[in-house]
Amino acid sequence: MTISDSPRRFLPMADHVRGKRSAVTCQYKCANACIGPECNQSGNEHFRDVASAAMSRRALLGLGAAAAVTVAVGGLRSGAPVSAAGAVGSGAAFGVSTPPQLPFSAIAPVANTVDRFTVPTGYAWKPIIRWGDPLFSSAPAFDFDNQTAQAQVQQFGYNCDYLDIIADNGGKTGVLVNNHEYVNPNIMFEPTTDAAELERRGEIYKMAQGFAVVEIERKRKRTPWSYVVDGRRNRRLTVESEFAMTGPAAGSDLLKTDADPTGRLVKGTLGNCAGGTTPWGTILSGEENFNGYFAWAADTDGQKRYQSSASTSTSTGWPAYDERFNAHNPDYVNEPNRFGWIVEIDPEDPTSTPRKHTAMGRMKHEGANVIVGEDGRVVAYMGDDERNDYLYKFVSKNRFLPGSSKKTRAKNMTLLEEGDLYVAKFTGDSPAAEITGTGAMPADGAFDGSGEWLPLTQNGVSVVSGMTTEEVLVYTRLAADKVGATMMDRPEDVEPNPKTGKVYVALTNNSRRGSTSTVDEANPITGNRYGHVVELTETAGQSGTTFGWSILLLCGDPESVDYAYFAGFPKDQVSPISCPDNVAFDSKGNLWISTDGAPSTIGRNDGLFLVPLEGSERGHVQQFLSVPVDAETCGPVIHDQEGMVFVAVQHPGEDGTVAAPTSYFPDFGSADPGDFGSGPRPSVVQVYRD
Numbered sequence: 186m187t188i189s190d191s192p193r194r195f196l197p198m199a200d201h202v203r204g205k206r207s208a209v210t211c212q213y214k215c216a217n218a219c220i221g222p223e224c225n226q227s228g229n230e231h232f233r234d235v236a237s238a239a240m241s242r243r244a245l246l247g248l249g250a251a252a253a254v255t256v257a258v259g260g261l262r263s264g265a266p267v268s269a270a271g272a273v274g275s276g277a278a279f280g281v282s283t284p285p286q287l288p289f290s291a292i293a294p295v296a297n298t299v300d301r302f303t304v305p306t307g308y309a310w311k312p313i314i315r316w317g318d319p320l321f322s323s324a325p326a327f328d329f330d331n332q333t334a335q336a337q338v339q340q341f342g343y344n345c346d347y348l349d350i351i352a353d354n355g356g357k358t359g360v361l362v363n364n365h366e367y368v369n370p371n372i373m374f375e376p377t378t379d380a381a382e383l384e385r386r387g388e389i390y391k392m393a394q395g396f397a398v399v400e401i402e403r404k405r406k407r408t409p410w411s412y413v414v415d416g417r418r419n420r421r422l423t424v425e426s427e428f429a430m431t432g433p434a435a436g437s438d439l440l441k442t443d444a445d446p447t448g449r450l451v452k453g454t455l456g457n458c459a460g461g462t463t464p465w466g467t468i469l470s471g472e473e474n475f476n477g478y479f480a481w482a483a484d485t486d487g488q489k490r491y492q493s494s495a496s497t498s499t500s501t502g503w504p505a506y507d508e509r510f511n512a513h514n515p516d517y518v519n520e521p522n523r524f525g526w527i528v529e530i531d532p533e534d535p536t537s538t539p540r541k542h543t544a545m546g547r548m549k550h551e552g553a554n555v556i557v558g559e560d561g562r563v564v565a566y567m568g569d570d571e572r573n574d575y576l577y578k579f580v581s582k583n584r585f586l587p588g589s590s591k592k593t594r595a596k597n598m599t600l601l602e603e604g605d606l607y608v609a610k611f612t613g614d615s616p617a618a619e620i621t622g623t624g625a626m627p628a629d630g631a632f633d634g635s636g637e638w639l640p641l642t643q644n645g646v647s648v649v650s651g652m653t654t655e656e657v658l659v660y661t662r663l664a665a666d667k668v669g670a671t672m673m674d675r676p677e678d679v680e681p682n683p684k685t686g687k688v689y690v691a692l693t694n695n696s697r698r699g700s701t702s703t704v705d706e707a708n709p710i711t712g713n714r715y716g717h718v719v720e721l722t723e724t725a726g727q728s729g730t731t732f733g734w735s736i737l738l739l740c741g742d743p744e745s746v747d748y749a750y751f752a753g754f755p756k757d758q759v760s761p762i763s764c765p766d767n768v769a770f771d772s773k774g775n776l777w778i779s780t781d782g783a784p785s786t787i788g789r790n791d792g793l794f795l796v797p798l799e800g801s802e803r804g805h806v807q808q809f810l811s812v813p814v815d816a817e818t819c820g821p822v823i824h825d826q827e828g829m830v831f832v833a834v835q836h837p838g839e840d841g842t843v844a845a846p847t848s849y850f851p852d853f854g855s856a857d858p859g860d861f862g863s864g865p866r867p868s869v870v871q872v873y874r875d
Contacts, residue, residue, distance in 0.1 A: 207785060207815065209371065209839050283795065283807070284771050284825035287874075291760050291807035295792075297784035300848045302834070302870065303811040309875040310810075312851045313361060313401065313831075314341050314412045315868040320399060320419045332373070334385075337392035338421055341399070343368045344867045345833030347460035347470060347552060347767075348820030351532070356406040360418050360532050361399045362468045363820070363833060363869060364457035367477075368393050370500060372865065375843050380505075387502045391424035395454055396470060396539075398532045407827045409871055420535040424453035427538060428528065431602040433645055434543035437655040440523055443516035444509060451523045451541060452509070458570065459552030459678050459767055459820070464563070464585060465597035468530045471550030472541075473570055475524035480504035480511045482518065490662045491525065491549070522659050527553045527567070529601060542601045544645065545579045546661035556681040557585045558727035563600050566688055568676030572695045573702045574662065575670045576609040576679060578638060580728045582645065603645055606661070607638035608670040611734060613706025622704040622711030624739055624748020632706050633735035636721070639668045640730070672702045674713050678767040681727070682798070684774030688721040689737070691765040694782065707734065710748065714786050715741035715763045718778070720798075737804065738796070740765060742787045752804025760808035762794050763787045766817070771825040774798060777809075779818035779832065791818045793832055810872060813850040813865075815839040828874040838865035 283289055289305035304310050317327025317340050324339030325331075342365030352359040368390045377383065400416025403409060413419070428451045434440060440448035458473035476492040483495040503510040509520050526541035527550055545553065548569040555565045561584035567577045582603040586593045613620065613634040615627035626632070640648050641664045647654040649664045657664040674695035681688045692713075698704060699711035707719065718738040724731045739750040742761035751759050764782030771777065776796040783789045792811040797803055809830065812818050816837040823830055838848030849864035 207840050209369065284773050284775065284823075286828045287771070287823075287825040287830070289807075289809060292792075292809070292811060294761055294787075294789040294808065295811040297788050297790050298814065299790060300814040300838075300850065300853075301811070302813055302850060303790075304872050305809065307875055308872055310870055310872045311409055312868040312870050313410050314399060315851060316341055316343050316393075316866040318412070319414060320397070320412075320416075320421065322415050332389055334388040334392045337389050338423060340421075342395060342397055342421065342423075343373075343393040344835045345869055346458050346819045346835060347468075348822055348831060348833045348869060349460075349462045349468065350401070350410070350822050350824070350831050351462070351466070357404070358400065358402050359410070360416075361397075361401050361410075361412065361869065362462075362530075362532050363397050363399070364460060364470050365394045365396065366457055366473070366835065368501070369836060369839060371842050372838055372846065373843075383502050384506050387506065390501045391453070391503075392421075394424055394457070395426065396420075396422040396457060396530060398530070398535065407829070407873075409873055418532060418535055420532075422454060422530065422539060424455065426453060427451070428454060429538050429540045430523075431540050431542050432544035432658070433642075434655045434658040437543075437659065439519055439655055439659045442509070442519050442523070445523075448519075453524075454528055454539075454541075455524050456549075457528070458550070461552055461554035461565070461680075463529075463555045463597075464557055465594050465600075466531075466533065467598060468532055469553045469555070469565075469601075470528040470530065471552040471567070472524050472526055472528060473549045473551060475549070476521065478503060478510060478524075479521050480513055481521070482513050486663065487660045488512070488521070490660065490666075491521065522547070525549060527565070527601070529598070531598070540602075543658045544602055544604055544606065544642075546577060546606050546641070546657075547659050548574070548577070548661050551677040551679070553579075554678075554680040556683070556686065556727060560726065560728055561585055562604075562728050564681075564727045565601065566679040566681060568673075568679045568690065569662070570675055570677050570693070572675055572697060573672040574676065575665045576673055576676045576690060577661075577665075578607050578609075580605045580607070605643050605645070606641045606658070607730065608641060608665040608668065609636055609732075610639050610669060611636045611671040611673075611705070611707035615706055620704055620706050620709050622699055622709065624710055624750070626750075627706070631735055632709050632739075633733070634706055635724075636671075636732045636734055638730040638732070639665075639670060641665065641668065671705070671707060674698055674708045674710075674716065677765070680768050680770070682770055682774055682776070684770070685798075686723065686727060687798075688723070688732075689768050689776055690719040690721060691768050691778065692717050692719060693764050693766055694786075707736075709736070710739065715739075715746060715749075716765050716782075718765050718768075718776075737798075738762070738765070738806070742789075745787075751806055754802070754804035754806075759804075759806040760794060761787055761789065762806050762808070763789070764791075767819055767821055769821040769823050771823040773825070777821050777823050778806075779821045781817040781819075784815070790814060791816060793818050793821055793830070813837045814848050815841070815865075816848070816850065830872040831869065832872075833867070833869050835867055837867065841865070 346364040346366045398420040400413040401410040436448045456474040457470045460470040481496045525547040527545045530539040531537045551568040551570040553565045563581045565579040581600040619627035647657045674692040677691045694716040695713045698713045720737045721734045741749040743749040743756035763786040766781040767779045769777045780791045790811045817835040819833040837850040841847035851868045
């Protein structure tokens with residue numbers, strides 16, 4: 186496919202309808218991971234038997250071969266208070282369970298044809314920063330008709346995902362950090378087939394992705410933020426920025442290319458999805474769908490486990506003119522191995538070199554979230570966001586040092602370079618005959634059980650038979666297959682609750698559950714279109730190897746999904762929710778969930794939802810906001826003590842074109858299809874009490 190091709194010409198829509206996304210999002214975001222053969226062919230329900238067969242390490246990895254080779258437009262302007270069209274159920278305010286400084290009545294679900302950013306009565310919203318806004322005075326103002334790579338590298342990047350708002354002491358200044366996951370050529374440029382122009386645009390795409398650090402300021406606490414041009418900490422990281430590899434696989438032959446014979450310095454970061462903020466103040470970013478940027482050979486087990494089929498082109502067009510994105514070339518066959526890592530970035534030092542931590546394993550990382558364990562070691566929880574892939578955690582070798590001195594912080598910044606990597610195996614406590622795939626509860630009244638963290642490395646060394654430490658870390662999926670991990674329904678964000686230590690796993694969906702993987706008590710729905718949320722309790726401490734678990738939510742619209750379950754809370758009193766993606770917590774320990782897929786599954790725009798976890802309100806899902814048409818809600822940040830919520834609005838108007846936009850977010854300045862200056866522009870939005 187060339188960039189000028191229509192996204193609707195080449196995708197079998199039925200496969201996407203069964204899933205959660207539009208065909209356009211699938212093409213540009215995850216390279217159609219939901220179409221074609223499964224990456225996970227382990228059949229882990231019987232893999233221990235398979236693994237017992239004679240299998241050489243070289244045959245498993247295939248290293249020998251590798252070496253050889255149109256909608257309603259809401260006329261609402263940003264910043265204007267927007268009332269909900271009515272509350273869920275009886276319309277009564279659900280004030281009992283909302284945080285004291287963030288009271289709200291749940292908004293009514295918004296139809297997936299409505300181009301509007303909707304917040305509760307009594308709240309207003311305003312963008313902090315939009316795609317193309319200049320970070321430096323040397324950058325031009327955004328001009329859709331005159332985009333250049335030189336301008337974009339100094340401007341805020343494209344699709345926003347992971348977000349944090351970190352206030353400095355005093356609360357009047359701070360820093361905004363944000364991932365830029367991917368681009369959509371269809372709504373960035375008019376169609377063309379000119380090769381030179383496609384290459385020019387390809388360089389813009391490189392600068393539009395990656396990461397942004399932006400200083401912010403305000404007049405006083407509890408008021409909206411503005412971003413600062415020429416802020417001391419302002420920075421863009423892109424596909425051309427330099428990253429250093431750390432950990433046991435740094436310098437491995439599996440990471441060496443013609444351009445980097447050391448295997449220690451990588452140019453760029455790709456597919457940056459969710460992330461996390463560490464206790465020492467750095468930012469973690471997960472490299473997720475990196476495979477979609479390469480012409481892919483898929484001629485070894487190692488490659489096939491990350492993309493099952495070969496390809497010769499990408500939506501960015503990079504392989505046509507940049508040889509490092511052509512993995513068919515023997516000189517660059519290892520280039521994809523240099524992506525799929527957890528990246529650590531220091532937002533305080535714009536001159537620092539960001540690092541990719543090999544000790545944490547290589548996969549399609551949604552993100553990583555860190556908590557300090559009872560023994561002082563830090564624990565990072567990670568999801569591998571693909572159908573039938575796994576849940577992981579990393580436990581550091583060394584212990585966290587409290588304090589904020591430069592020396593202490595520098596020591597803590599090495600914690601993710603050494604440690605042990607684990608993958609989760611779930612076991613249900615009900616007879617298999619009671620797990621029918623229909624969502625019917627087993628006899629004990631809950632989907633729950635126990636689990637074990639299976640080691641992949643211990644003391645920094647491989648414990649997987651037939652695989653070296655470097656192989657375990659570079660081909661982590663193969664190692665997890667081999668030890669018999671539980672295939673999950675797309676584990677996306679995985680976060681420990683800072684109040685309780687319990688871990689919450691957002692499982693977005695798996696429309697092929699029951700066909701390419703069997704149902705089990707942790708993944709109990711055949712053709713799981715709506716997703717679910719698992720609550721996990723470590724039983725031997727945060728750094729231990731056993732846990733208990735239960736399903737908190739089985740998502741869906743309770744009016745049409747019989748099995749929908751909300752921790753036992755009455756179904757007729759909740760907001761319908763589908764495809765949980767990112768999670769966050771407020772100061773009281775309540776769970777907040779952002780969604781990605783409601784438009785194609787329950788016919789509603791995606792949004793942000795509050796879910797209390799304790800007492801009589803446990804499971805009471807309440808919708809706080811709704812994003813515009815075609816958009817995904819990303820990176821929620823909850824500052825409830827200030828009465829503020831922040832979200833990244835990704836891919837608004839994704840299904841449109843330049844000639845026929847489907848969204849005008851965030852400016853809503855014109856309904857004239859020819860006036861692209863009014864939107865759509867991915868943006869970071871703040872919601873505050875009006």
